[in-house]
Amino acid sequence: MLLLGACSGNEQVTLKDLQKQGYVTVGFAGENPYAYKDENGKLTGEAVEIARVILERLGIDEMKGELTEFSGLIAGLNAKRFDMITAGMFINPERCKSVNFADPEYSIGEGLAVKAGNPLGLKSYADIAANKDAKVAVMAGAVEIGYLEASGVPEDQMVFVNNQDDAISALQSDRADAMTMTGPALQSRLDAAGDSNLERVMDFEQPTVDGESVRGYGASAFRKADTELRDAFNAELDKMKESGELLEILQQFGFTEQELPGDMTAQQLCEA
Numbered sequence: 001m002l003l004l005g006a007c008s009g010n011e012q013v014t015l016k017d018l019q020k021q022g023y024v025t026v027g028f029a030g031e032n033p034y035a036y037k038d039e040n041g042k043l044t045g046e047a048v049e050i051a052r053v054i055l056e057r058l059g060i061d062e063m064k065g066e067l068t069e070f071s072g073l074i075a076g077l078n079a080k081r082f083d084m085i086t087a088g089m090f091i092n093p094e095r096c097k098s099v100n101f102a103d104p105e106y107s108i109g110e111g112l113a114v115k116a117g118n119p120l121g122l123k124s125y126a127d128i129a130a131n132k133d134a135k136v137a138v139m140a141g142a143v144e145i146g147y148l149e150a151s152g153v154p155e156d157q158m159v160f161v162n163n164q165d166d167a168i169s170a171l172q173s174d175r176a177d178a179m180t181m182t183g184p185a186l187q188s189r190l191d192a193a194g195d196s197n198l199e200r201v202m203d204f205e206q207p208t209v210d211g212e213s214v215r216g217y218g219a220s221a222f223r224k225a226d227t228e229l230r231d232a233f234n235a236e237l238d239k240m241k242e243s244g245e246l247l248e249i250l251q252q253f254g255f256t257e258q259e260l261p262g263d264m265t266a267q268q269l270c271e272a
């Protein structure tokens, strides 16, 4: 983390400062497959590995991670606890007011897991809304909260958790009847739990907002003042999209061509 003694919150952390320092501190939320520590304690994930390549190309060889609850990532970035967020965070207009997103590195849909046999017959967020006894675990600060609200699920049917491991615990301990998160995060938690009492809803209907099926676009994020850093990052990201290197890294974390972001930009998503 770059500590620039007397600088104001609006002052830019220049690329040159980081190159001189030799490392970047990134905020991450411990969410597989986006950004997490593996069994050897190595910081990895699609967002981390994409950023690692780009930062190396910008002359910054080391990356340090600052594990932070997802809901605290933006505040942590702006409080300068880290220099950028690598958490696969979705770009949306609300968040764009507080951070500078790089262009998206992937796009993805949502998933739902329930008790084996799906006793409440939940196949959509609307099904949860229709059953006042059904409770769904969802991570604090995550976009899924807004999708649930848009589907008519009231707050008292949501069980807020601080991270995705706590979501699965809520489901296992009957504090929730379902858990929702992005498809890859959901699958990773189910695989890690190896619990035959739980299952993924395979015919889950993607939520809609304003009549349109939602799809999230994830990206790294920088402080508002750090436009130079963000622009340099984007230039390298573009090259990786062109060369196919982006897909190669995404594939290492289970993503496919279907999850490439196409030519979607942060600007389009911020203005959506």
Ligand SMILES: CC1=N[C@H](C(=O)O)[C@@H](O)CN1
Pocket: 031, 034, 070, 087, 088, 089, 090, 091, 139, 141, 142, 143, 144, 181, 182, 216, 218
């Ligand atoms: C990668 C990720 N995306 C969603 C979000 O940005 O809110 C949440 O599902 C939390 N994790």
